[in-house]
Amino acid sequence: MSHEQLHAGGGPHAHGGVCQIRAENIHKRFGPLEVLKGVSLTVNRGEVVVIMGPSGSGKTTLIRCLNLLEEPDQGKVMVCNLDVTSGEKPPSRTRSNTIRQLRVKAAMVFQSFNLYPHMTALGNTIEGPMQVLGMGREEATRVGEALLKKVGLSDKRDEHPSRLSGGQKQRVAIARALAMSPEVVLFDEPTSALDPELHEEVLQTMRQLAGEGMTMIVVTHEVAFAREVADRVVFMADGVVVEEGPPGEVLVNPKHPRTRSFLRLVEH
């Protein structure tokens, strides 16, 4: 079987400057519903950006577009030196290669974890490195064990997901994302499917990651987390970015009425 090497050796500082994650003028429509109406977002290396907004504002679609799980109708997604433009050229082989390379650099953590139920915690973390990066089992296992240790789940190494709590599952999912040595980790409402008492262990892991300088884009309703960890908060409503800035401004002194009414709701 072909182990396609996707770890394009560009590294963080390829493309002349610092690795940026960028969405330019993203449009996305589901049937009659225009979910994203020309959204642009730039995230610098090491930055933690929290995207907030009411449901239906397009924040999840935006983050899915950054990993090309959702193909924009129009616009450009850039991760470091890789860029994919939608809406013009017909799909080609090189294009789908670029998409896969880009996905390696922009790892995804899902609301519903999406762990592979037929694999152990370790199996989940080493699958990507072995299949996609062409890493040998030994090396992948070393990496996977280190990451499980990092998220505090060394003792769950050989458990299948059905034996793990929601919080543990999400931490394995984070380890799985990190195993690809991504440039950015995209979190799509990582705590929304969890019981309240399990939020903290996941948020703690994310705080730790942020502290290590990982670039993160997080869709969440956790205002406290945003206030504490985010470098920047982006507020979306009705498919556009209505406000963005440091959490101290956007969360404390929101200018836009939509931001104000939303924050009143989530903060009680």
Next chain:
Amino acid sequence: MLELLQRAAPFLLQALWTTLWIGVVSFVLSLLVGLLVAVARMYGPWLLRAPAAVFVSVIRGTPLLTQILLVYYGLPQLGVTIEAIPAVILTLALHAGAYTSEDIRGGIQSVDRGQWEAGYSSGMTFAQVMRRIILPQAIQTITPSLGNRFITMIKETSLASVVTVVELTRVAEQIGSATFRYMQMFVIVAVIYWAVNSLLSLGQAKLEERMRRAYR
């Protein structure tokens, strides 16, 4: 009866062997056919999807016996002559493959969409996600119906008797006509089929039990 059984035993054993290997080979091939047809129908381009759908419809809408006769007696008229056993295996594989493709399709569809997304989001190709993530989970759902298909297959090999293949049913017919003891011979052969399939059912139950426990 005992004396008849004694005399028939070597022939029955030989025929049982023929039945089993035709059944096993056809079954394995039918899995391949089923997987290809299922994937073609679900993910293929229109040019592949349409013929695959027609194939399934035709196979399911016509009797297996007709199909065997068509392949063995019909095709030579078009210059395609296939020996009896390969003709039977081919027909059985295609026939069962059409049914299996529906099972496989259902199994693949039963896997959560998030599994595809998890695989794709880590940079895997379609084939990698399919092979490593989706099929292993689909197989769990499909196993019970595949077990039933295998048992059906063993029984359907009896149709090979009409195109001169000397398998269990044919042997019963031959010995029956030589000794005028049709009743005994067919009862013996029926018991053999039943014993084989009971063993298979047992194995199937064990396999399902093991798969149920596998992810726990």
